[in-house]
Amino acid sequence: MKKADFILIAVVAVVVCLLVFFLYFVNSDSGAYVQVEVDGKVTQTLPLDTDTQVEIKTDDGGTNTLVIEDGYAKMTQANCPDGICVSHMKINKNGESIICLPHKVIVTVVKDNDLNEVDAVA
Numbered sequence: 001m002k003k004a005d006f007i008l009i010a011v012v013a014v015v016v017c018l019l020v021f022f023l024y025f026v027n028s029d030s031g032a033y034v035q036v037e038v039d040g041k042v043t044q045t046l047p048l049d050t051d052t053q054v055e056i057k058t059d060d061g062g063t064n065t066l067v068i069e070d071g072y073a074k075m076t077q078a079n080c081p082d083g084i085c086v087s088h089m090k091i092n093k094n095g096e097s098i099i100c101l102p103h104k105v106i107v108t109v110v111k112d113n114d115l116n117e118v119d120a121v122a
Helices: 004-027
Strands: 033-038 040-047 052-057 063-069 073-078 099-100 103-112
Touching: 004 040, 033 052, 033 063, 040 063, 073 099, 073 103
Parallel strands: none
Antiparallel strands: 033 040, 033 103, 052 063, 063 073, 099 103
């Protein structure tokens, strides 16, 4: 292969990556609610358009603080050993999640019509 072939392949790869990235963000819908699951059970459903702060408590003594502000949800505090959920970016797009594995807490953005749907696993 010649040098020009490598350049052509690199340019095509970059264009494809940019196109996929662009289509993902253009077609992704903002969600309306945040669904909080603790140990596999939905405990709360909170609107994203109302600023609030919620403390999520687990049966094993774990606590996570979820803050909803300006249409985004963010985990601001957790007493788990790793704290990965706290360093996660804020979420507002349908299907995005923040997960705290040690506390078995999942915060997922959902649309209005996703609240009562049964997933494929159930």
